[in-house]
Amino acid sequence: MRCSAQEVYNRLVNDDKILELQGQIQFHFGDVEIIVKQKDVVGNIIQEWLQGWFDKRGIEYASSQNTQMPPDFFLNPDNHTEGLLEVKAFNRSASPGFDIADFRMYEEEIIDKPYMLDVDYLIFGYDMSNTGIVTIKNLWIKNLWIKKVWEITRCMKEWALNLQVKQNVVHKIRPGVWYSTQRGNYPMFNCLEDFISAVEETVYQNPKTHNDAANWKINFLTSYQEHYGKRLNIPRWSDIVEKYRG
Amino acid sequence: MRCSAQEVYNRLVNDDKILELQGQIQFHFGDVEIIVKQKDVVGNIIQEWLQGWFDKRGIEYASSQNTQMPPDFFLNPDNHTEGLLEVKAFNRSASPGFDIADFRMYEEEIIDKPYMLDVDYLIFGYDMSNTGIVTIKNLWIKNLWIKKVWEITRCMKEWALNLQVKQNVVHKIRPGVWYSTQRGNYPMFNCLEDFISAVEETVYQNPKTHNDAANWKINFLTSYQEHYGKRLNIPRWSDIVEKYRG
Numbered sequence: 001m002r003c004s005a006q007e008v009y010n011r012l013v014n015d016d017k018i019l020e021l022q023g024q025i026q027f028h029f030g031d032v033e034i035i036v037k038q039k040d041v042v043g044n045i046i047q048e049w050l051q052g053w054f055d056k057r058g059i060e061y062a063s064s065q066n067t068q069m070p071p072d073f074f075l076n077p078d079n080h081t082e083g084l085l086e087v088k089a090f091n092r093s094a095s096p097g098f099d100i101a102d103f104r105m106y107e108e109e110i111i112d113k114p115y116m117l118d119v120d121y122l123i124f125g126y127d128m129s130n131t132g133i134v135t136i137k138n139l140w141i142k143n144l145w146i147k148k149v150w151e152i153t154r155c156m157k158e159w160a161l162n163l164q165v166k167q168n169v170v171h172k173i174r175p176g177v178w179y180s181t182q183r184g185n186y187p188m189f190n191c192l193e194d195f196i197s198a199v200e201e202t203v204y205q206n207p208k209t210h211n212d213a214a215n216w217k218i219n220f221l222t223s224y225q226e227h228y229g230k231r232l233n234i235p236r237w238s239d240i241v242e243k244y245r246g
Numbered sequence: 247m248r249c250s251a252q253e254v255y256n257r258l259v260n261d262d263k264i265l266e267l268q269g270q271i272q273f274h275f276g277d278v279e280i281i282v283k284q285k286d287v288v289g290n291i292i293q294e295w296l297q298g299w300f301d302k303r304g305i306e307y308a309s310s311q312n313t314q315m316p317p318d319f320f321l322n323p324d325n326h327t328e329g330l331l332e333v334k335a336f337n338r339s340a341s342p343g344f345d346i347a348d349f350r351m352y353e354e355e356i357i358d359k360p361y362m363l364d365v366d367y368l369i370f371g372y373d374m375s376n377t378g379i380v381t382i383k384n385l386w387i388k389n390l391w392i393k394k395v396w397e398i399t400r401c402m403k404e405w406a407l408n409l410q411v412k413q414n415v416v417h418k419i420r421p422g423v424w425y426s427t428q429r430g431n432y433p434m435f436n437c438l439e440d441f442i443s444a445v446e447e448t449v450y451q452n453p454k455t456h457n458d459a460a461n462w463k464i465n466f467l468t469s470y471q472e473h474y475g476k477r478l479n480i481p482r483w484s485d486i487v488e489k490y491r492g
Contacts, residue, residue, distance in 0.1 A: 016276055018276065021275055021276045022275075023273065023274055023275030023276070024273075024274055025271065025272070025273050025274075025282070026271070026272050026273075026274070027269060027270075027271050027272075027291050027294070027295055027380075028269050028270055028271075028272070029267055029269030029295055029380065030262055030264065030267045030269070030299075031302070032295060032298045032299045032302050033298070034291070034294050034295050034297075034298040036271070036291050036294060037294065038290050038291065038294075040290075041287050041290065041291075044284050044286075044287065045273050045280070045282050045284065045287075048273070048280050048282060048283065048284075049273055049275055049278060049280050051280075052278045052279070052280040053276075053278045056277070056278050134273075134275065
């Protein structure tokens with residue numbers, strides 16, 4: 001059976017009632033069996049679990065061989081340009097700790113494969129109790145999301161994207177806290193076009209990609225138009241920065 | 247029942263035949279159950295497993311509250327100066343990836359608590375197959391060890407101890423590959439006295455502890471004698487360095 005990312009989300013929430021389930025991690029070795037109580041383990045195995053769930057429910061998929069870049073799954077095994085699904089998981093009692101992607105690989109990848117911008121992010125916010133019970137909720141709030149990349153990213157003070165920067169070298173694109181209602185937080189991007197504007201500005205800002213900046217937008221727009229048959233209208237970052245940095 | 251560290255080791259190997267066991271990590275969530283196939287998870291849960299094994303076998307212990315420093319377990323719950331057991335685990339197809347301790351905390355701790363030098367390290371070298379089967383062996387070689395700290399540490403080229411050094415700042419004491427038979431490897435220390443000599447030399451070498459070096463040895467010897475009623479004879483590092491650096 002073929003499912004879209006939204007259908008996967010709906011089945012998990014409505015049919016399987018994932019937000020009401022309780023799970024646990026067990027380690028069996030000899031005749032001793034323990035319940036694992038380490039929270040950081042959960043994030044790594046949710047993707048394996050989803051694959052098991054696909055198998056059990058007869059949902060078609062192909063796994064990606066490239067673990068460095070999204071997506072994790074192709075929901076249309078015959079066409080790797082649509083139905084792209086990326087799985088993320090984070091401990092809901094902390095902030096989202098996962099990476100979106102390496103910035104430099106990402107800005108090159110979306111020119112090469114503009115359909116990467118249409119990846120659906122299926123995000124699990126999990127909780128583990130002191131006794132090792134795993135849930136996808138926290139204080140009865142839903143902690144499963146299906147999001148596009150611009151809905152979970154934002155700018156930061158010095159950069160047009162929220163980045164991990166080590167000793168002046170740009171590494172990963174990091175998510176914002178898209179579910180936060182705290183005042184003073186930078187808002188997520190409103191649309192694909194504004195996200196692309198921020199990527200272009202970051203290509204320009206980043207010393208390692210600065211020299212590509214002159215052609216980056218034209219290359220991206222050409223590639224996007226070739227794939228989607230539609231010319232995007234990308235605003236300049238300086239024209240929209242106030243919306244995001246306030 | 248009370249057991250020494252050596253008795254724990256013997257029971258695991260001889261009575262429970264741990265080297266012949268196969269284990270696995272499972273994640274149950276809803277009606278989907280998967281076998282976890284991530285190797286780095288194993289290292290973190292062996293200690294929890296050993297605690298489950300103590301409980302099941304009725305072996306007495308107290309857990310340590312300080313996760314930063316050895317030991318993990320006190321095998322004599324009434325006397326926290328003896329029967330100290332530290333559990334380490336590493337993926338046997340790579341090198342030992344665990345830390346012994348933060349150097350600075352360690353050199354202070356062994357003056358404060360000289361019996362920390364008598365901690366027994368129970369070390370599991372595990373393997374995980376492609377299908378997620380966990381074993382404590384690798385090519386039929388025994389991969390469970392009981393060791394003292396000087397039997398798993400060595401010097402390195404620039405330092406008297408094998409250290410993790412980041413931007414000229416000394417961080418962790420790192421283990422050597424004590425089971426290696428490769429030629430050209432630096433050998434492990436022969437005895438407690440030589441290990442202490444290397445710690446003292448490192449206190450001196452390390453800019454952050456250099457000023458403590460003048461009194462470090464005398465403070466250590468006094469404290470050790472107070473606890474054990476015996477004066478150690480610590481060689482100078484320059485007198486023994488050739489044994490270890492060749």
